[in-house]
Amino acid sequence: xxxxxxxxxxxxxxxxxxxxxxxxxxxxxxxxxxxxxxxxxxxxxxxxxxxxxxxxxxxxxxxxxxxxxxxxxxxxxxxxxxxxxxxxxxxxxxxxxxxxxxxxxxxxxxxxxxxxxxxxxxxxxxxxxxxxxxxxxxxxxxxxxxxxxxxxxxxxxxxxxxxxxxxxxxxxxxxxxxxxxxxxxxxxxxxxxxxxxxxxxxxxxxxxxxxxxxxxxxxxxxxxxxxxxxxxxxxxxxxxxxxxxxxxxxxxxxxxxxxxxxxxxxxxxxxxxxxxxxxxxxxxxxxxxxxxxxxxxxxxxxxxxxxxxxxxxxxxxxxxxxxxxxxxxxxxxxxxxxxxxxxxxxxxxxxxxxxxxxxxxxxxxxxxxxxxxxxxxxxxxxxxxxxxxxxxxxxxxxxxxxxxxxxxxxxxxxxxxxxxxxxxxxxxxxxxxxxxxx
Numbered sequence: 511x512x513x514x515x516x517x518x519x520x521x522x523x524x525x526x527x528x529x530x531x532x533x534x535x536x537x538x539x540x541x542x543x544x545x546x547x548x549x550x551x552x553x554x555x556x557x558x559x560x561x562x563x564x565x566x567x568x569x570x571x572x573x574x575x576x577x578x579x580x581x582x583x584x585x586x587x588x589x590x591x592x593x594x595x596x597x598x599x600x601x602x603x604x605x606x607x608x609x610x611x612x613x614x615x616x617x618x619x620x621x622x623x624x625x626x627x628x629x630x631x632x633x634x635x636x637x638x639x640x641x642x643x644x645x646x647x648x649x650x651x652x653x654x655x656x657x658x659x660x661x662x663x664x665x666x667x668x669x670x671x672x673x674x675x676x677x678x679x680x681x682x683x684x685x686x687x688x689x690x691x692x693x694x695x696x697x698x699x700x701x702x703x704x705x706x707x708x709x710x711x712x713x714x715x716x717x718x719x720x721x722x723x724x725x726x727x728x729x730x731x732x733x734x735x736x737x738x739x740x741x742x743x744x745x746x747x748x749x750x751x752x753x754x755x756x757x758x759x760x761x762x763x764x765x766x767x768x769x770x771x772x773x774x775x776x777x778x779x780x781x782x783x784x785x786x787x788x789x790x791x792x793x794x795x796x797x798x799x800x801x802x803x804x805x806x807x808x809x810x811x812x813x814x815x816x817x818x819x820x821x822x823x824x825x826x827x828x829x830x831x832x833x834x835x836x837x838x839x840x841x842x843x844x845x846x847x848x849x850x851x852x853x854x855x856x857x858x859x860x861x862x863x864x865x866x867x868x869x870x871x872x873x874x875x876x877x878x879x880x881x882x883x884x885x886x887x888x889x890x891x892x893x894x895x896x897x898x899x900x901x902x903x904x905x906x907x908x909x910x911x912x913x914x915x916x917x918x919x920x921x922x923x924x925x926x927x928x929x930x931x932x933x934x935x936x937x938x939x940x941x942x943x944x945x946x947x948x
Contacts, residue, residue, distance in 0.1 A: 512680045515540060515670035518582050522566055523672050525588050529595040533569040533609040533674045535810075538562070538582065543665035544633075548642035549658065550650075566591065567609075568598040574607035606835045610809045612675050614831070614841060618812040619796055623803045625683035627712040630664055633686070638662045641688055641719045648723035649690035652731070656701065657693040660723065662686075663709075677810045684711055685801075690723045692730040702736065704729035704873070704891075708930050711799045729872070732893075732903060739894065739904030739947035745868030745921075746909065746943040747861055747895060750928035752871050753935040757791070757851060760913050763881030764818065765844070766833035775884040775914055776827060785822040786920035788854070792817050793828075795847030802847040802932035811843050818849075822918075851935040854923035858937050861924055863898040869909075869945055870895050877908070884913040907947030916940055 515538040522536035540562045547555035564587065565578045577594040581587070645660030664686040672678050689707030696702045706726040708716050716722075748756055768774035795804045795813035805813050809831055817825040829837075830844025856864065870893045877888030887910045894901040917940075924937035 512668050512670060512682060515668055516672070516678065516680055518564060518587075519670045519672040520678070521584065522564055522587060522591060523674050526566060526568055526591045526595055527674055529592040530599065531568050531570045531595045531674070535567040535609060535671065535673045535677075537565045537669055537671040537808075539565070539667070539669045541665065541667045543663065544638070546638045546642055546662045548639075548646050548660040548662075551646065553639070553642070554659070566594060568594050569607065569609055570595055570598045572603040572605060573598050573601045574604055575601060606832055608831070608835070609673060609675055610677070610811065610831050612677070614809070614811045615677050615806075616812060617814075618679070619805055619814070621796065622798075623796065623800070623805070624798045625681075625711050625800075625803060626666075627684045627686075627714075629713045630684035630686050630711075631666060633664050638664075644719040645688060645690050645723040648720045649692050649727050652694070652727060654694040654696075654731075654734070655692060655727075656695050658690055658727075660688070660690045660719075661707070662688040671806075671810060673810065679806050679810065681804060681806075685709060686713055686716065688716075688719055688722060690726040692726050694730050694734060696734055696736075702730055702733035704733055710801065710930065715799065732872075733891065733905075734903070736891070736903040736905045737948075739869065739892075739907035739945060741907075741946050741948060742869075743942060743944050745865045745895070746940045746945075747858075747865055747868060747870045748938045748940070749858065749870065749872050750924065750926050750935055750937050751931075752873050753851070753938045754928055754931045754933035755874055756938070757849065757933055757935050759879045759886065760917055761791070761818070761828075761846070761849070762879065765828040766830060766837050766839050768881055769827070769839075770833045770837035773882045775882060776824070779824040780827060781824065783823045784914060785819060785824075785917040787822040788920045788923050789819055789822050789917055790817075790852035791819040792850045792852070793826075793843070793847055794850050795843075797848050797850075800848040800932070801930075802849075804847055807843045807845055807847075809844055811841060813843075813847065816842055846932065849933045849935075851927065851933070852923070853925045853927055853936045856922055856924050858924055858926055861922055861937055861939050862895055862900065864922060865895055865939060866898050868895045869893075869904070869943070870900055871909070875905075879913065884915070886911060886913055886916075904947070907945055910944050910946065916943070919943075
């Protein structure tokens with residue numbers, strides 16, 4: 511299939527050039543996704559989807575446009591591409607839109623990333639149902655359970671890209687996820703709920719379905735008798751799963767587009783010590799079996815390990831070719847791959863003991879972040895930390911502040927990175943955080 515996709519991408523480039531394009535970038539993709547949901551001893555949802563698509567970026571007479579089709583039949587592709595070129599030539603010029611310079615294709619890494627598991631491609635209906643039953647047996651095994659929904663999703667993705675200036679590349683990966691969402695009867699009409707899912711590119715790296723379901727049930731049970739948390743200024747311990755989301759908010763505006771448009775608090779920070787020296791973030795696309803691993807990005811820029819923050823000092827930003835050209839920044843890569851947060855030496859238990867008293871955040875419940883200023887207000891669920899231990903569950907409270915200021919007060923970093931994410935973040939400890947609640 512990868513060879514066929516490669517042929518389609520190369521053919522699209524040639525057809526668009528014949529139709530009058532100066533330069534062309536084409537990507538052909540095929541994806542398959544299978545989803546099973548299981549509740550009260552029966553399948554509730556079965557969905558098996560396979561899709562193919564061709565995306566092209568056309569550069570003609572100083573103008574640019576992008577187009578997509580799901581019809582890869584050669585004769586119809588010819589008409590589609592001729593129309594795409596004609597549309598492009600009628601647009602306003604944009605001198606900053608240029609195809610990726612070929613020098614950025616050089617030094618593409620060749621080491622295997624091991625992103626394909628043949629066992630994932632061989633999963634059948636019986637196996638998915640067996641996993642669902644194993645999850646349901648554990649997740650629903652408590653007298654307070656009102657609803658327990660188990661889910662399994664697996665699939666694969668193949669893509670091939672070609673360009674008029676010499677790029678040709680193919681990438682392929684598989685994935686499998688499973689877990690459960692659990693709702694419990696709480697006091698009166700109240701409900702307690704939580705869940706847990708594990709996933710990756712290879713089956714052998716996943717915990718048994720029953721163990722994943724037990725974590726989901728335990729997380730929901732821990733929410734029973736939750737109360738509104740106290741209004742206070744205190745230490746905050748963010749567990750590894752929630753830390754990944756918080757780091758993502760920090761990096762949200764760390765890109766050339768946001769900076770060029772005046773919507774980023776990262777502007778002017780490169781080379782500056784802007785955060786705690788406990789914070790080191792590295793974008794690493796070359797992690798074997800990593801959920802965000804790749805040999806090149808969507809523009810064909812060759813993958814490389816990219817330090818974003820080193821001991822609090824900003825080293826690099828995410829810079830694509832278009833907004834990099836407009837902002838006067840050298841391109842690095844336009845999108846994140848895997849993000850590694852450098853770990854510390856403390857376990858979660860040791861972090862809690864060091865803190866003594868504070869708030870332990872297990873998940874975020876909406877909220878907003880202003881990328882221009884870094885100001886944020888986030889809802890949360892978690893627990894009070896009392897005498898170095900996890901205490902009563904709390905919710906219905908917000909944490910507010912500024913992301914740059916918050917990450918300047920990062921005091922401790924755990925040794926427990928969350929593995930089921932493209933952001934491999936451990937538990938984090940911040941001092942002097944403002945909480946609003948009761």
